[in-house]
Amino acid sequence: MAKIIVVTSGKGGVGKTTSSAAIGTGLALKGKKTVIIDFDIGLRNLDLIMGCERRVVYDFVNVINGEANLKQTLIKDKRIENLFILPASQTRDKDALTKEGVERVLNELAKDFDFILCDSPAGIEAGAMMALYFADEAVVVTNPEVSSVRDSDRILGMLASKSRRAEQGLDAIKEHLLLTRYNPERVEKGEMLSVEDVKEILSIDLLGVIPESQAVLNASNSGQPVILDKDSDAGQAYLDTVDRLLGEKVPFRFLTVEKKGLLKRIFGG
Amino acid sequence: MSDQSLELKGSLFPLSVLSCADLSVSSLSQQLRQKLAQAPAFFYQAPIILNLADVQQAPDFHAIKQLFTELKLVLVGVCGASSELKQQAQQAGLAALQLAKDSKTAVTASSNTRQTAVVTSTVNVPMDSKIIEQTVRSGQQVYAKGADLIVKGTVGAGAEVIADGNIHIYGTLRGKAIAGAGGDSTKRIFCYNLQAELVSIAGNYWLSDSLQGDFWGKPACIKLQDDQLVLAELA
Numbered sequence: 001m002a003k004i005i006v007v008t009s010g011k012g013g014v015g016k017t018t019s020s021a022a023i024g025t026g027l028a029l030k031g032k033k034t035v036i037i038d039f040d041i042g043l044r045n046l047d048l049i050m051g052c053e054r055r056v057v058y059d060f061v062n063v064i065n066g067e068a069n070l071k072q073t074l075i076k077d078k079r080i081e082n083l084f085i086l087p088a089s090q091t092r093d094k095d096a097l098t099k100e101g102v103e104r105v106l107n108e109l110a111k112d113f114d115f116i117l118c119d120s121p122a123g124i125e126a127g128a129m130m131a132l133y134f135a136d137e138a139v140v141v142t143n144p145e146v147s148s149v150r151d152s153d154r155i156l157g158m159l160a161s162k163s164r165r166a167e168q169g170l171d172a173i174k175e176h177l178l179l180t181r182y183n184p185e186r187v188e189k190g191e192m193l194s195v196e197d198v199k200e201i202l203s204i205d206l207l208g209v210i211p212e213s214q215a216v217l218n219a220s221n222s223g224q225p226v227i228l229d230k231d232s233d234a235g236q237a238y239l240d241t242v243d244r245l246l247g248e249k250v251p252f253r254f255l256t257v258e259k260k261g262l263l264k265r266i267f268g269g
Numbered sequence: 270m271s272d273q274s275l276e277l278k279g280s281l282f283p284l285s286v287l288s289c290a291d292l293s294v295s296s297l298s299q300q301l302r303q304k305l306a307q308a309p310a311f312f313y314q315a316p317i318i319l320n321l322a323d324v325q326q327a328p329d330f331h332a333i334k335q336l337f338t339e340l341k342l343v344l345v346g347v348c349g350a351s352s353e354l355k356q357q358a359q360q361a362g363l364a365a366l367q368l369a370k371d372s373k374t375a376v377t378a379s380s381n382t383r384q385t386a387v388v389t390s391t392v393n394v395p396m397d398s399k400i401i402e403q404t405v406r407s408g409q410q411v412y413a414k415g416a417d418l419i420v421k422g423t424v425g426a427g428a429e430v431i432a433d434g435n436i437h438i439y440g441t442l443r444g445k446a447i448a449g450a451g452g453d454s455t456k457r458i459f460c461y462n463l464q465a466e467l468v469s470i471a472g473n474y475w476l477s478d479s480l481q482g483d484f485w486g487k488p489a490c491i492k493l494q495d496d497q498l499v500l501a502e503l504a
Contacts, residue, residue: 150407153425157406203404203423
């Protein structure tokens with residue numbers, strides 16, 4: 001049975017889609033058959049980040065409405081085996097999703113995938129609720145600043161009360177904190193909340209800390225999930241994150257300011 | 270030109286309802302003058318509804334109307350009138366209104382009896398308490414009706430915990446805590462780490478600005494003393 005993981009945040013622009021693309025790709029790299037679903041109907045972005053925007057023929061709404069089947073709609077990643085994308089519709093809005101329709105699609109996908117990643121839209125309205133409703137686990141993407149933390153807190157409340165697991169009295173959704181755009185230098189200067197601060201406020205388990213990195217923007221612009229950039233700090237941090245998601249114990253990296261060595265200081269680095 | 274020069278819409282307004290057993294003009298005049306003397310500005314040209322629920326005999330509506338005009342009050346209509354009284358009031362140019370309180374009184378009466386039933390069956394049992402095992406997240410609201418509220422986790426910023434009884438929070442209080450919501454001023458708030466947006470006991474409240482100081486970020490107990498909120502150590 002597939003595990004359904006929602007990538008959510010409440011706040012927009014914190015890195016949900018970047019993280020969905022990276023984690024989904026990472027799971028596939030680990031040999032897990034993975035599909036990433038773009039729930040952001042009307043603001044289709046995932047296909048751009050994944051670099052498959054020119055191959056979108058049908059979309060999620062078409063499948064829900066029965067205008068296309070999953071086989072026609074799923075886009076197979078060209079780089080990695082086991083990785084598929086279910087793109088959002090750009091022409092429709094969030095009301096096009098129905099609970100019954102989404103459930104039917106998820107059930108069908110669950111038959112032959114190991115992981116179903118739901119890339120949630122921002123906000124706490126119908127679209128975001130639909131993305132988290134059927135989840136088994138949640139990756140709550142948070143930036144180290146107060147408004148993002150508060151919105152994450154709100155979404156955590158929704159996960160605990162508005163999901164299928166909550167409504168049916170099943171085991172609660174397993175919640176993970178993914179801290180993105182983390183800048184240790186600014187944390188040291190007191191300009192940014194620290195990992196400990198955020199953990200203390202949200203009181204959930206830390207899944208990963210992704211450093212603020214130029215590599216992320218480069219990756220997005222070139223349609224390459226940043227996790228494939230294995231030399232970059234962000235790529236490595238996402239690889240660690242995926243390992244932890246699969247239950248491995250991996251120490252956290254990139255939490256402190258890198259001390260520049262003498263040579264680096266002289267020659268720049 | 271707009272073709273909607275005329276519009277009729279239903280609205281709700283607060284109106285004062287006057288209930289008086291004796292509606293003879295002389296007695297009413299005396300009593301009203303006394304009442305108005307206490308707050309003349311407050312009732313100046315105030316719209317008034319006359320409650321006729323306990324009135325059997327038809328009063329002189331015209332005379333009452335005149336009295337009200339003299340006293341700078343506006344008699345708008347009557348409520349709770351029998352059909353006979355209603356007709357007479359309408360003839361005097363008054364509106365006959367439905368007494369909304371009729372249904373409300375009935376409801377309170379029945380809920381009162383229900384409450385009494387509960388009370389009798391729980392004699393000698395201390396106030397109930399509601400226990401929240403997890404964290405109360407931003408945007409969530411928890412209300413312990415007629416009970417104490419115990420939160421094992423944290424109350425996040427933007428969350429609200431409300432209790433008719435005391436509130437105990439074993440985590441950090443970052444949101445709002447409202448104890449004694451039913452008006453009981455002996456209730457208190459206890460928390461392990463005080464960083465609240467607002468605390469309130471029986472309607473008296475403090476915002477976080479007034480909570481800064483010795484107890485901010487520390488264990489604290491908040492209680493009401495002589496209508497003032499008082500912060501004390503948790504010891």
